[in-house]
Amino acid sequence: DMLTGILRNNRHAGNIVKTLRGIFMDSPSIFTRTNLLELVQSVVQLAQSDIHKRGVRLSVEIDPFIEVDLYANEMFQVLLNLLNNALQALVEKPIGQGSVRFAAQLGDGIVTLLVSDNGPGIEAAVQAQLFSLFASSNKPESMGLGLWLCAYIVQRHRGKIWYEEMVEGGARFMI
Numbered sequence: 001d002m003l004t005g006i007l008r009n010n011r012h013a014g015n016i017v018k019t020l021r022g023i024f025m026d027s028p029s030i031f032t033r034t035n036l037l038e039l040v041q042s043v044v045q046l047a048q049s050d051i052h053k054r055g056v057r058l059s060v061e062i063d064p065f066i067e068v069d070l071y072a073n074e075m076f077q078v079l080l081n082l083l084n085n086a087l088q089a090l091v092e093k094p095i096g097q098g099s100v101r102f103a104a105q106l107g108d109g110i111v112t113l114l115v116s117d118n119g120p121g122i123e124a125a126v127q128a129q130l131f132s133l134f135a136s137s138n139k140p141e142s143m144g145l146g147l148w149l150c151a152y153i154v155q156r157h158r159g160k161i162w163y164e165e166m167v168e169g170g171a172r173f174m175i
Contacts, residue, residue, distance in 0.1 A: 031069040031157075036111065037062040039072060040102050043079040050087050055096035061103040068111050070157055078150045078161075082115040082173050085146065089119030089171060116172040121165055130163055 040060055044051070051058055083100065090098030098118060105112045122130065131151040154161040154175055164172040 031071055033067050034070050034072045034075075035064070036066045036068055036104055036113065037064045039076060040079060043076060043083055044102075046080065047083050047087065050084075051100075054087065054090060054098060056087065056090060057096075057099040059099070059101045059103075061101070062113075063104065063106065066104055066106055066111055074153045074156065078153050078175070079115070081146045081150050086115060086117035086119065086171070089117050089121075093119065113175045114172055115175075116166065116170055118168075118170040121169060121171050122163065127163060127165075131161070 037060070040062060044058060044060065050056075079102075086100045087098075090100070101114070101116045103114050103116075105114075131147050151161050159175060161173060161175045164174060166172050
C-alpha cells in the first residue's frame with residue numbers, strides 16, 4: 001500500500017509539472033469528455049489520508065452521469081487546490097467536526113460545481129483580492145498563487161469561479 005501511494009504521488013507530481021508547463025507556455029488545452037464525479041473522486045482519493053486524519057466528513061453530491069468537456073489535468077489541479085484550502089481551513093475545528101462538500105448542478109446546459117466547508121470563511125478584507133496574483137491570505141505559508149491559478153485555469157476552460165460567503169459560516173467556491 002505504501003509503495004502504491006508513493007507511485008500515485010509521483011505520477012501526480014509529474015502531472016502537476018506537465019500541467020503547469022502547459023499553462024505557463026500557454027499551450028492549447030485539449031478538452032476531453034470527462035465524468036465529473038470520477039474527476040472529483042480522484043481528487044478526493046489523493047487527499048484521503050488528510051481527510052481521514054482530520055476526521056473530516058466529506059460529501060460528494062454529483063450525478064454520476066454529468067460529463068463535461070475539459071482538460072482533466074488542469075481541472076484536477078483546481079479541485080485539489082480548493083479541497084486542500086478547505087482542509088486547511090478546518091485545522092482549528094476539533095477532530096470530526098469539519099466537513100467538506102462537493103456538489104454539482106446541471107441547468108440549461110451549464111454545470112455549476114461547488115466546493116464548500118464549515119470552516120471560518122474568508123475575511124471580508126481578503127475577499128476583494130481573492131483571485132489576484134500574490135494575493136494576501138490568512139495562511140502564513142501561502143504564496144498567493146493557488147486561487148489565482150484556479151481562476152486562470154477556469155478561464156482557460158471558458159468558465160468562471162467565484163466565492164460566496166455562507167450565512168451559517170464557512171466558505172463556498174463556485175465554478
